[in-house]
Structures are given as C-alpha cells and as structure tokens.
Amino acid sequence: YGWEFVTSCQNFVIFRKAAVKGDLEIYGDRESKLEFVNTIFQRRYLLSLGLYFILSGTNMSSHPGFVLGFSLIYIPLLLLLGLRFYRMIKSD
Numbered sequence: 377y378g379w380e381f382v383t384s385c386q387n388f389v390i391f392r393k394a395a396v397k398g399d400l401e402i403y404g405d406r407e408s409k410l411e412f413v414n415t416i417f418q419r420r421y422l423l424s425l426g427l428y429f430i431l432s433g434t435n436m437s438s439h440p441g442f443v444l445g446f447s448l449i450y451i452p453l454l455l456l457l458g459l460r461f462y463r464m465i466k467s468d
Contacts, residue, residue: 432447
C-alpha cells in the first residue's frame, strides 16, 4: 500500500506515506477496517456504557436528580455513538 515504517514507541507504531492528492485510506481491505472499528467499539463504547451503569447505580439512592440529569445527556450520546458504529460497520 506504499506505507513506510518510521519508528515505534511502546504501543505506538508510526508509518508515513508520500503525499498524494485524493482520498487517504489507511485500511485497504474490509476485514482490517472492521477489526479496527470493533476494537474501538469494545474499548471505548462498552467501557463508557459500563461506567455509566456503575456511576448511575452507585448514585441512584443518594443523588437521584444528578442521575436523571446525567442520564438525559449521556443516554442520547451513547445511542448516537452506537448508531454511528453500526452504520460504519454496515457501510463497507
């Protein structure tokens, strides 16, 4: 694909590619792109969902107003992110 290895440090690997006008596509095949999206989904979205349930469960009895306000903001955001991940997976 024309990517050249530059360096790596801990868990980060840096590549470079000569500048070309047009669409930049890091993942050339569908399988690697889906694997990347699934990794993001598992690490970020499911973690956020789990933290929401833990925080709302521990604060429900002592601060119900806070949990309601937090839920009114957080639940639509999580639903929107989930819908976008779903569309991203189905688009390719």
